[in-house]
Amino acid sequence: MQNASEAGDKPGSGTGDLSLERAPDIVEAMNAHEPDKAAALLRSLPTEKAIEVLDLPGLANTCEIIAELPSETAVALLSAVSDDRAADIFKELVEPLRTTLLNGLNPETRTVILGLLAYPERSAGSIMTTEFVSVPSTWTIAEVLHHIRMVERTRETVYSIFVVDPVTKTLIHAVPLRRLISGDPHANVLTAAPARKPLMIAPEADRMEAARLISRYDLLAVAVVDGPGHILGIVTVDDVIDAIVQESTEDAQKFGGMEAIDEPYLRISFGEMIRKRAGWLCALFLSEMLTATAMQSYQSELEKAIVLTLFIPLIMSSGGNSGSQATSLLIRSLALHEVRLRDWWRVAARELPTGITLGSILGAIGIVRITLWQTLGLFDYGPHWELVALTVGAALVGIVTFGSLSGSMLPFILKRIGFDPASASAPFVATLVDVTGLVIYFGVAAVILRGTLL
Structure with missing residues (x-):
């Protein structure tokens, strides 16, 4: 011991x-x-x-x-x-x-x-408890309080008492314990019930829907009922907290570009760690190979204007960062039901000017940086450095705008085809924008530098 x-x-x-x-x-x-x-x-x-x-x-x-x-x-x-x-x-x-x-x-x-x-995994029925207090609507408050004292040790919570029809057994009201304590002991239990109808949820509903109800209406528990309205169980606030922690952990892991892990980090075996991480890492690596393919397509341009290669990391990272920002915002908004699938066009209408503005800010910074380095003699970008600066600035506007749009639309696409929006991980978005960013960069360069460096 x-x-x-x-x-x-x-x-x-x-x-x-x-x-x-x-x-x-x-x-x-x-x-x-x-x-x-x-x-x-x-x-x-x-x-x-x-x-x-x-x-x-x-x-x-x-x-x-x-x-x-x-x-x-x-x-x-x-x-x-x-x-x-x-x-x-x-x-x-x-x-x-x-x-x-x-x-x-x-x-x-x-x-x-x-x-x-x-019940299906992640449903309200799968996390509900059947240990709740229910009483017939014909009882007095004194009878209800006596019943609570008798069964309290065998119930998960007694802060919400569910009143059912004595004949049909359907749910009529949910009465907070504090209203019973302050009510007239000889009065009917329904006199302590709030005037509003009780909130309830189907057992097949997503458990996060139960979480939203409890959070929105500040409940300690929400009833789970079948089609006719018979109470099957309750989802309590502590059940919801556990579900939220699990969902948040899984989303964070997916957003990092790996499969969800349901064990503490130090308890995961080496083989399991490799299995959970290798698949996504290989998929991202194969996707990044498209970046090399894109650069090979512009090999002649790179040979003519080697100065363009200096800004490739800057261009790629800016697009990936803007895409990751948009993806993070939309994944969270979809999870909280702040936006729905039908709102995709509204999101696109917001992200388009946002991307242009953010890209213009970064583009201006890029132009100022090139100008300062050139005028201060820190680096020589060649006789056409003004056009190089304009190319970088214009490319940043296009790439950041594309990153914002694609990053905001990807969660909608995944949700529409039945995948978890959290699968739109930051590495995945960055990989997507890396490839398209190179195409935009060299496309802009071909237009601006034609007849000079290209």
Whole structure:
């Protein structure tokens, strides 16, 4: 137990008893160990504390830890954690352990978990909990409060009470607990209900839709109902936070030009790291080969005006940067439903003048830079340096404008064909703009420098 005590110590706590720590701190300590050691730590905790720890999604290698536990211990813990958390764990367990532990659950719990597992991944149904408080509309406030006291320990949240029709069992109202506490105990529960209709969501809806409802209306939970209006479960604010963190992590990884990773960085195996990163890196590398092809097409121009090569990195990076900016803005706006697919033309109408203005600013800076270097004697760009400066300035206007337009439209295209807009990663956009940027650069040079350097 010495290792367990050391893992649980906190600066200034003065105690080595891990069971006295808060569950998130215990999770952090367990994440520092291999699964077998973490399982030993979990078994050393009091049952209630072990359940609280296992209920936290931040616990790494949960399935491996479960596999290290005796079957009866694992079944007891999985039976006691919240149903949605148990479903998440069973989703990741491998056979035959998955079936063995499922069969060990009581029939009611097993039915609930199998029902949750049947919902599509990333749907509201897949993250909802079935442990909520519902009462018939015929009860008084006193009866409801008594019922809450009786079932509180078996419910994930009691801050929202859902009132259903006693005959049809359909959802009628959602009543905040604070309104019940301040209401007349002898009055009907509906007297404490807000005048507005309850918000609800279908189980097949995207989980981020539940997040938007909770965020927009400042809810603690939103009801998940079937077609007739029977309440199947609730999505709580903590479920939404976990989903947002996962979605944001995956989007950040995709935007960096790699596949999403669902494990902590230090827990990813070397082979998995290579597999997740190599595919995208190879695809981007092959795409960048088009840049070499484009430069080969302008080989004669480069031989005649070698000074143009000095500005190729400047030209390519400026277009890629403007495209990445636009892509970042639109991916976030699409995710938050600030813009929709039908708004693509409005976005294009905004990005076109924006790109021209930004390109003009960068073009002006480029012209000033060439002029200063030439007049101060820092570098000689040749007898036609004014035309070279004009070429760089004009090319920057075209490239930054194209980068802004293509970067803003790419998320729309991906979403329209059914892909995650986050796949429009910054490296992908930069690669696209690199190739087209060279074409624009040398096209502008061919027009401006014709008869002089070309």
